[in-house]
Amino acid sequence: MRILDIALKDLRQLVFDWRTALFLLLMPIGFTLLFSLVFGGVGGEEDPRLPVGFLDRDGDSVLSTHLLALLDASESIRPEVLDDVDLEDAATRVADQELAAVVIVPAGYSEQLLSPAGGDQAPKPAVIADLDSNAGQAAQSGLQAAFARLLGAIEAANLTSQAYEAQGGTADQAFWNESFASATQAWDDPPLTITASESGAQAGEGEETRSAADDYAHSSAGIMVQFAMAGLIGAAEIVVVERKTGTMRRLLTTSVARFEIILGHFLAMLAMILAQLTVLILFGQLLLGVDYLREPLGALLMLLTTAFWAASLGLLIGIFARTEEQIVIFSIGLMLVLSGLGGAWMPLEFTSETFQTVGHLMPTAWAIDGFENIVVRGLGLDSVLLPAAVVLGFAVVFFAVAVWRFRFE
């Protein structure tokens, strides 16, 4: 019962401290929303394709009109027609990252390219893009596909005209135009396609369904794990203040056993983190549409093991830190390093292979993996067993070290 008394005392202190609400709830909720907006776009963009400016200097010619249609049908880029915009402004919009690229169809492009001898003499369209950026590279790839389709349609029309003439017909300009239009329009419903599918979800042909809940799912798990550590500042501070004020020394002279003291503090931290994670999971589930409860046992397992790990870490910090300043250094420093290494800020897929390996030596990476297996990958209970076991292993190690260190208190 003494363990419970110590735990309840700690919890009472925490509940009446407004900073607890700030670090435990307000900040993680705020950052979940912020990171999901950063990585997922603003206000539920309906068209997530990269915006590419389209500057037609060829006066709505046959080719420029069909090129625009092909860009519109692209899966990766969406054209934004730039009327009354000069080249410098268009280039600035690329530099300012408002557009991934700008394509400028020069005057005479259509006429020259379609002339019998002018294919090689045709002025080349210009594309303004930053190839050092991923958006620029993706835009380049999308534009190449669209141009390949355009030139392919020209060739298809040419071959069709030749075949018609070989059969004795007269392939005039109108015939050619019809053939060209037919070839470009065929790309609206191509005969060979790519179907995208993901575990736990099925996307349509050539489409990737990505709802706002998906954006929140990616950031919710990472921020939740990160701020489980941030909330430890208050809890660890209780242990340090207890030591500094001499209360700990007085407690140790009583019949209260060392293990009761340490368990009492641990229990308070565990209860606090459990409450925090529960609220954040419910927030994600009810308000952001992140489906943690599609696998309730799995979510519960990850919740418990993550809370155990975070509470063990908090206990370790409280045992090792000697001042409030040290608590802030240890807590925030560890939070930033473990979050950065574990993929809470930035998906580990964008890092090197070595970094990903090192990242997975961190408990944060495993905790995030476990939650993402449920909410993003749509997998079942068996997918969280390994991450939960690893996180629990870290919890045991941290707890053991804290207990060992407390022996010398």
Added chain:
Amino acid sequence: MKAIDIALKDIWHSVRNAMFLVFGLGLPLATGALFYFAFGGLAGGDEGFSIAPAQVQVVNLDEGQMGFSAGELLATVLQDAIPELVQARQVSDPAAARTAVDRQQAAVAVIIPQGFTAAIMDLEGRAAVEIYQDPTLTLSPSIVRGIVSRIVDGFAATKIAAATASSQLAAHDTVVDASGLQQIALQYAAWSTALSEGQQSGAGPFFEIQAPPAQEQQGNEGVTGILALIMAGMMVFYVFFTGAASAQSILLEEETGTLPRLFTTPTPQSTILGGKFISTFLLLSVQVVTLIVVSALIFGVNWGEPLPVALVIFALVIVASSFGIFVTSFLRDTRQGGIVYGGVMTVMGMIGMITVFTGTVPTASSAMNTVSLTVPQGWAVRAWRLLIEGGGLGDVLVPVAVMLAAGIVFFAIGVLKFRKRYA
């Protein structure tokens, strides 16, 4: 001179303080090193941005036709693709391939359907190649999808050429037989191959690429570019922490009683407080200069021309130290300071660093960059970003002006609050 004495005393105290050494210097450099390591900087140097190759499982269910298998061609292309980007291996069972993705043993499974070649050969035929991906990944699947799209597009274009000829001729009461269509398809394929070879050799590009205006200047590229941006963000993040922590010395002296005792001496209050402000300013200058020099030497970051760099440093130090004074003026004691600094500085710092996140992650929304400008940290990051990307003095004037203006406002409010407090 008393103000200088007080300032030097505070600086001496700060540099021997773990908080400054860890938060001021250690963590920014460690975080920079962490991201340098993350992007393969240690292995790849300045030459490239290094990411782990995508593990791909390819299932080819296509039987082929007449000695040709489009599925086999696609599988071979994936296996022969750039190994630094894609590592593909063929497996026979689609379910096993999907399970490998579910278990994160592979990023993507490419499943080529039965009858793929037959669908290509048949004018009315249709087929779909399935790409089954890990939903937590975006980069690897997009690379694989790009490769598969090119091949599938090529086959689709050939079919479209034949189908166009067939439908157009039929519309003009002319029938072309199967061998005629085959001839058209072969001619189209030959043309497509020549076009593709021209593309790869650089002889026949579809368009000409130009860099946007800012890129024409000498900036940091590759891994160094990414690292420079992250270092700038980390530097701004931690400089504001240090500014607040340094200003906190006023509260500390108030609590320990040395400040009230100082006020009883003939030294004017303004001199005492001025000394504290000067120490904050000098400490931050030391911190920023140290970080810039060390990151330039160790990570090879090119911060830009000396004059604009000096100007941005000056503006950053002014706004960070003023903000520290401003926040501290609202606090009652150091106990409030610990969590408020952690909370306020962390929140504002991360908002200010949005442009760092959007710059390093492909799928990030650049529209959120505007949100970062609601905090002074965001303007500081913007100024550094302009310099890192090769900008000059003229480019940083606006962010510098905003920072200085904000600094003046914060300082004025902070001083007024302290005067009122100690009146």
